[in-house]
Amino acid sequence: MDSVNQAEFWQQRYESGSIQWDMGQVSPPLKAYIDQLPQSAKNQRILVPGAGNAYEVGYLHEQGFTNVILVDFAPAPIEDFSERYPDFPSEHLVCADFFELSPETYQFDWILEQTFFCAITPSRRDEYVQKMAALLKPQGKLIGLLFDKDFGGDGIPFGGSKAEYLKLFAPYFDIDIMETSTNSHPARQGSELFLKLQVK
Ligand SMILES: C[S@@+](CC[C@H](N)C(=O)[O-])C[C@H]1O[C@@H](n2cnc3c(N)ncnc32)[C@H](O)[C@@H]1O
Numbered sequence: 001m002d003s004v005n006q007a008e009f010w011q012q013r014y015e016s017g018s019i020q021w022d023m024g025q026v027s028p029p030l031k032a033y034i035d036q037l038p039q040s041a042k043n044q045r046i047l048v049p050g051a052g053n054a055y056e057v058g059y060l061h062e063q064g065f066t067n068v069i070l071v072d073f074a075p076a077p078i079e080d081f082s083e084r085y086p087d088f089p090s091e092h093l094v095c096a097d098f099f100e101l102s103p104e105t106y107q108f109d110w111i112l113e114q115t116f117f118c119a120i121t122p123s124r125r126d127e128y129v130q131k132m133a134a135l136l137k138p139q140g141k142l143i144g145l146l147f148d149k150d151f152g153g154d155g156i157p158f159g160g161s162k163a164e165y166l167k168l169f170a171p172y173f174d175i176d177i178m179e180t181s182t183n184s185h186p187a188r189q190g191s192e193l194f195l196k197l198q199v200k
Helices: 007-016 028-035 039-043 055-062 075-084 122-137 160-167
Strands: 046-049 067-072 093-096 107-112 136-147 172-182 190-200
Touching: 007 075, 028 055, 028 136, 028 190, 039 046, 039 075, 055 067, 055 075, 067 075, 075 093, 107 122, 122 136, 160 172, 160 190
Parallel strands: 046 067, 046 107, 067 093, 107 136
Antiparallel strands: 136 190, 172 190
């Protein structure tokens, strides 16, 4: 199995501080999305998989979202998060493999994608899409950002293109939005697509 599919690979990266993907702040397009949600969304069940240091989870919590589940299979960032947010419900911190989450146990109104897809071996992309669809309630949404960029290497981050993503997601999702993000972090300007997909 590729090392990126194993928790130890990521745990080591967190332990050694080799976390170049970490923006140290909530992603601006996701903050903007969260900010325009109505008050009625605050108790929606939300999943943030591969959350890492989970700035988006922290932001949702600060804004009064009460039903946010953080999933990561590396314990280090989860421990770090719970130190930063001691009042975040510990039962909403799940140290598990996303691909092992059971749809019988977990069903969400929406799922937030932030630099998780690009951490998954490309050969597992179909599995990723199917798992996302299975974890969503009827009319549930996948919201987030995907890199619209070929990084050239054969390790993380694994990039891709809009054409590829449309083909990948279309069997399971209606594509509401998949457009170049206009308010990305400066380091990612022009290289990420904002997406809003609704499960079929
Ligand atoms: C590139 S990092 C992104 C972290 C965070 N989303 C961010 O933007 O800073 C990918 C994260 O996904 C986690 N991860 C990778 N594969 C996973 C899996 N199968 N199940 C759960 N977490 C996974 C890693 O441990 C890591 O924290």
